[in-house]
Amino acid sequence: MAEAKIRTIAARPNAESLIKPGELVDLIEVTPLSLNDRRIYNQLLENAWEAIDKPVTHVIAKSTLRGSHNSNDRVGESLERLMSAIVKVAVIWDGEPAIERVQLLGGNLESGRADGLLEYEIPARLRKIIRNSQVFARLQREVMFALSSKYALTLYEMVQKRGNLKWKASEKFSLDALRGIMGVPKGKLTNWSNLKLRAIDPAVAEVNALSDFMVEIAAIKTGRAVTHVELRWWRKDGDASGAADRALQFSKVGRRVRAEGKAENIVPEPAPELRPRPAWLNSRGVPLQTSTYETARLRHPGFDIYFVEGEWRSWSAAKEPAKDPDKAFLAFFRSYAEKNPI
Template sequence: MSKKPYRTLDARPNSESLVKPGELVDVIEVTPLTLNDRRIYNQLLENAWDAIDKPVSHVIQKSMLRGSHNSNDRVGESIERLMSAIVKVEVVWDGEPAVERVQLLGGNVETVRSDGLIEYEIPARLRKIISNSTVFARLQREIMFALSSKYALTLYEIVQKRGNLRWRSSENFSVDDLRGILGVPKGKLTNWSNLKLRAIEPAIAEVNALSDYMVAIDPIKTGRRVTHVELRWWKKDGEGQGAAERALKFSSVGRKAKAQEQEENVQVPVAPSIKPRPAWLEKRGDALKTETYETARLRHPGYDIYYIEGQWRDWSAGMEPPKDPDRAFLAYIRKFAEANPI
């Protein structure tokens, strides 16, 4: 009997983090949103979480959405943009992949008092998507409020959705899809160099400075034109996570300067073609040849080759050592990829 998949609704927010359905991470924005809009929407989802799949109204204090601003004007403007926002979500309909267009927020009532309440609804079609969700991103509240651009927040959510995948550490996107997911307005940053300079590189610098992951986005050309990108991510070691925690304690000005400093000092490509071999794997045996890792990555893009090496070493423990371990590993990862397609 197959194991029932873990539902997103079974995940619980806590004092440090909130949960966002994966279907609402990789959305294509038809109506671009601001950084403040995205933060407020994440808070509205969290506030409604206990009954988010039910046809009920939810209530939240405006002060919880206001952040450091004294005025409620920005909250009202964000609510109106979220009401009018339409996003495209990839779903499965009658067993076939499909695109569903939904509104992010339904009708609502805002009391006039500055310390008043907002009553709001989650649209019916969106409730169904959330109810069926089995993939989610866990967002650290402190990081969400520390990131200073909507592109950085979106990239952070993209990586948080994928970071815990055991044998996957990269994914390819078309440039058009990446622009849509980041929410780049139509007619803006139309060529790759501008998109990279104004949106991608600053977002990478912030996520690398403040989150638990390192991220790299490498261009892929078709002919002379960049048509796709490869997104790669890997967990920071203890020292890297400590540096991120310290960076979060800086003032907002200090955080921005820290991110800019990283961006200046770490130019694209942000990461080596192969991430460093983790310390836990060193105890399992000597490293293979560098070209073996490169070959494995080229033949099987998207898989975490070090995780699979660990599986291989566990599987072969107690057996007679192979005469050619590099060739044996490449044979193992081929069979692993066939059995675990992504």
């Protein structure tokens, strides 16, 4: 008896990751989107997830989408691009392969207040695609926000969609298909050497540095011209996964330098020592692991980690105790930093 497939809408996001339907990973952008557009769209999907296949409106705080930027202008611009974006999704229609053209985002209502709300809708045709989806990518939030280009984020999503397939470790794409999925604008990076140098190689380096997988894209020639590529992926071993975790703690410039193999030219400044935990926190709960405080300090420079711990203790006081307090604190810290940018 064949094993029943899990429906995508049955998968659940958690404190560290979000869900993206596979059909929205390998899509062709008729209207190219920016890195920020893609991040915001992933957040809108996550926020709507509990009722994403229902004809309802969804509400989210603009500050959540703004992230570390103090201006709402970029959010509004991204929303308008997402509303005007038309994508082509490969679907099955009456048992045959077909292309469905859909809009990514429906109508929305944005508060004029900087700390206001955004109300938005998922278009009906897109809801149907999501409802019928049986393949998805689980995206780590930290990695999504650490990647520095839309090409790297797209490649990461492609690998996360495929990484857990036990029967498959590679996939071939025509060069045109890869360009479409990665969102390369028409007329840009038209030859293989430029595409590889400007988009593919930097994306591969970042995904290899920050994700749980190693990936490579190999050229396939027809005659003398590159016409196809083969995407290959494999899960990292323990040492490589640890290196990816450490890479997430570096600044964006530091990550790029290390991904490009130029770290030997950088002399890092020593980080200041972690100051003692204040006595007033002792009555709020037992201390977390020292490594947790160090991680929080490295990920969120400029924040008072003990003040945020106090906020977390107050927020979680009426809730069930966390199974892993250290992970729960780091997840809360990430959300707190996004909502209260320095």
